[in-house]
Amino acid sequence: MDPVMHLLLPLLILLALRIDTRSVLLFAPLAILPDFDAFLGLHRVVFHSFIPVVVLPIGLILYSKYKRPEWMLGALLVQFYMASHVALDLGGVSFFWPVTKEMFFMDPELRFNMQGGLNFDWNFRIGFTSYKEMGETDFIAESTFGFLILVAIAAVIYRNETKAAFFKAWSIVRNAVIRG
Numbered sequence: 001m002d003p004v005m006h007l008l009l010p011l012l013i014l015l016a017l018r019i020d021t022r023s024v025l026l027f028a029p030l031a032i033l034p035d036f037d038a039f040l041g042l043h044r045v046v047f048h049s050f051i052p053v054v055v056l057p058i059g060l061i062l063y064s065k066y067k068r069p070e071w072m073l074g075a076l077l078v079q080f081y082m083a084s085h086v087a088l089d090l091g092g093v094s095f096f097w098p099v100t101k102e103m104f105f106m107d108p109e110l111r112f113n114m115q116g117g118l119n120f121d122w123n124f125r126i127g128f129t130s131y132k133e134m135g136e137t138d139f140i141a142e143s144t145f146g147f148l149i150l151v152a153i154a155a156v157i158y159r160n161e162t163k164a165a166f167f168k169a170w171s172i173v174r175n176a177v178i179r180g
Contacts, residue, residue: 030081
């Protein structure tokens with residue numbers, strides 16, 4: 001999955017659930033943080049493993065619960081954004097690194113065709129495969145491009161609502177930057 005969708009999908013889910021807008025926007029960059037392991041030459045390995053995705057966020061949640069309760073929303077957002085990234089990459093991640101570099105994958109398929117009636121075919125594969133170096137990745141894939149076109153169409157149709165939402169988001173980000 002491309003970084004734009006890694007950012008947008010969890011962000012939109014949290015906004016739809018009406019989680020605190022300011023916090024959701026401020027923590028959103030964490031949704032693409034796991035892809036920075038590509039700079040180490042180990043894409044979908046180091047930051048896609050259980051240590052930064054499960055162990056560290058759960059440690060932060062426990063610390064928040066017992067020492068800093070005011071951090072709990074932030075701790076839960078860290079967990080959600082990090083876990084959402086790996087969930088969206090389950091076509092192959094080295095989740096159990098450093099124990100093994102083998103890539104864990106889940107490949108669900110639900111197909112249907114309408115030739116000769118309505119026919120469904122379900123296939124679900126799960127397992128491990130050897131690590132494959134990812135040479136390059138799309139910054140914006142075709143599904144993201146289609147999604148962005150839908151956003152643009154909605155923005156034109158609902159321009160007053162879009163303008164209000166944009167200025168609200170901009171105000172939240174600007175205030176966060178000014179406050180430091």
